[in-house]
Amino acid sequence: MISATLLSHLEDIVGPEGLLTTPEDMMTYGYDATLPEHQPEAVLIPCTTQQISDALRLAGENGIPVVPRGAGTGLSGGSIPAAGGIVLSLTRMRDIVEIDAQNLTARVQPGVVNADFQAALAPLGLFYPPDPASMKACTMGGNVAMSAGGPRCLKYGGTKDYVLGLEVVLADGEVIHTGGRTVKNTTGYDLTHLFVGSEGTLGVITEITLRLLPPPEAKRTMLAIFDELDDASRTVSAIVGEGILPTTLEMMDNLLIQCAEDFTGAGLPRDAAAILLIEVDGFEEALGRQVSTVEQVCAKQGVREVRVATTAQEVDDLWLARRTIIGAVARYRPSMVLQDVTVPPSQLPEMVARVVDIGKEYDLPIGVLAHAGDGNLHPLILFDQRDEEELAREQKAEAVIFAASLELNGTLTGEHGIGLTKRKYLPQALNPREMDLTQGLKTLLDPRGILNPGKIVGGNGDQPA
Ligand SMILES: Cc1cc2nc3c(=O)[nH]c(=O)nc-3n(C[C@H](O)[C@H](O)[C@H](O)COP(=O)(O)OP(=O)(O)OC[C@H]3O[C@@H](n4cnc5c(N)ncnc54)[C@H](O)[C@@H]3O)c2cc1C
Secondary structure (H helix, E strand, O other): OOOHHHHHHHHHHHOHHHEEOOHHHHHHOOEOOOOOEOOOOEEEOOOOHHHHHHHHHHHHHOOOOEEEEOOOOOOOOOOOOOOOOEEEEOOOOOOEEEEEOOOOEEEEOOOOEHHHHHHHHHHHOOEOOOOOOOOOOOEHHHHHHHOOOOOOHHHHOOHHHHEEEEEEEOOOOOEEEEEOOOOOOOOOOOOHHHHOOOOOOOOEEEEEEEEOEOOOOEEEEEEEEEOOHHHHHHHHHHHHHOOOOOOEEEEEEHHHHHHHHHHHOOOOOOOOOEEEEEEEEEOHHHHHHHHHHHHHHHHHOOOOEEEEOOOHHHHHHHHHHHHOHHHHHHHOOOEEEEOEOEOOHHHHHHHHHHHHHHHHHOOOOEEEEEEHHHOEEEEEEEEOOOOHHHHHHHHHHHHHHHHHHHHOOOEOEOOOOOOOOOHHHHHHHOOHHHHHHHHHHHHHHOOOOOEOOOOOOOOOOOOOO
C-alpha cells in the first residue's frame, strides 16, 4: 500500500504532471494486449534518468513494486502491475538523442515509438530493420525489454542483434552503462544482452545505443496463393531449405484471410486455404533471380498462383492486411489469445498441422498466422472469455500447443516473452538448474524483488490473472 507521504515524495520527484492516481488513470494502466488486468496504485511518468533513479530508490526502501511500461502493446502481460504498486511509464522520454550516420549508430530514449524512429532514419538513407507489426505504437524501450521481432527479422535478425549499449537504472537506483558504440565489443560479460529481453524484471532501460544499416537498394513483394494449408507450410521450409533468405516470409490461413478482407478489403483471395507474403530485397539486378527461384519452389509445392506486386499501393495493401490482422479478428469473436511458439523451420509443417488438429479437438477457431520463415508461429485462438467453459477449453488448447512446440524442439515464445501469462509453463522449458540460475540472476540484481514482480520468475506470480 502506497502511503500519502510516499505519494507526496514521489510527486516531489516527478512533479504534479508526472504522477497519476485517479481511478480512471489506474484503469488505463492496468492492462496490455493480453486478457489479464490488474490496476496499479499510482502511475509515474518521469522525464529523466535521475527521476527514475530517485523513484526506484524510494520504492525499494518502501518495498513497493515498480512496473516499467512502454506503450502497453505487450502480448505476455509484461506491463500489467500484477502485484499492484507503481507503473513507471516511459512515454515522456521520447527523444532521438543522436543519429551518427558516419558510424551507423543511433542513441534513443526508451519512449521513442519504433515507427517514428524508422521515419527519422529514412530521409538520412539509414535503416533499422526490427519492425514489429505493432511498430506504429510500441516503444523502443519495450522492444529492447522484449527483444522484439517482426517480419523482417528473418533476414536481418531481431532487436537483440541491433543493441550495442544501454543505460539502465538498477532496482536500487544505481545507473549503469553497458556495452558501447562499437559493433565489436568483448569487454567482460555481455551485460547488454542480459538486459535485452529481461522484460522489465532486472532494470529500467533509459537509453539505447543501436546499430544501423544502409537500406537495401530495392525489394519485390509477392503473394503466393495456396489451395492447401499444408502446401503453404511445406513451401516455407522448402524456400528456407533452398538456401534463399527472403526479407519476410509471412503466412495466413483462410480464417485470417477472411478477417483481413472484411477489415481492409485489400484484395486477398477469399477462397484460398492459405497465403504467403514473401518479400526479397537487395541489389536491383539480383532481384529477378530471387523472384524466379521463389516462384519455382512455390510451383514445386503446388501453389495456385504467385502474384508479384507491381505498384507501391499493392505492396501497402498487402502489408496493411498483415499488420492489422490481430485487431481485425475482434469482429469474429470477442476474445483472442495470440501465442508465438517457435520451431525449427523444417518442423513448421508438422507444427501447423498439430495446431489445426488442436483447434478441432478443443472445438475452437484457431487462425494460423506466422512469421513462418523463422518458424515463429502465431496461433490466434478465438473465443469468448465470458463463457467459463469456453475459456477452460482455450486454456487447455494453449497448454497442448506449448507442449507440441517443446516436443518439436521449439520454444514457448520467439518474441513475445514469458511475462505473466507464460510464467507457469517456464519449468517445462527450463530444467531445475536453469530455473535456479534464472532466479539467481533476478535475486542478484533485484534482491528486494520490486522490479516487475510476478514476471518470468519470482515475486507474486499467482496474483490475479
Ligand atoms: C497488434 C500487435 C502486433 C504485434 N506484433 C509484434 C511483432 O511483430 N513482433 C513482436 O516481437 N511483438 C509484437 N507485438 C508485441 C509487442 O508490441 C512487443 O512486445 C513490443 O516490444 C512491446 O512494446 P511496448 O512499448 O508496447 O512495451 P510494453 O507492452 O509496455 O512492455 C513490454 C515489457 O517491456 C517492459 N518494458 C517496457 N519499457 C521498458 C523499459 N524502458 N525498461 C525496462 N523494461 C521495459 C515492461 O515492463 C513489459 O514487461 C505485437 C503486439 C500487438 C498488439
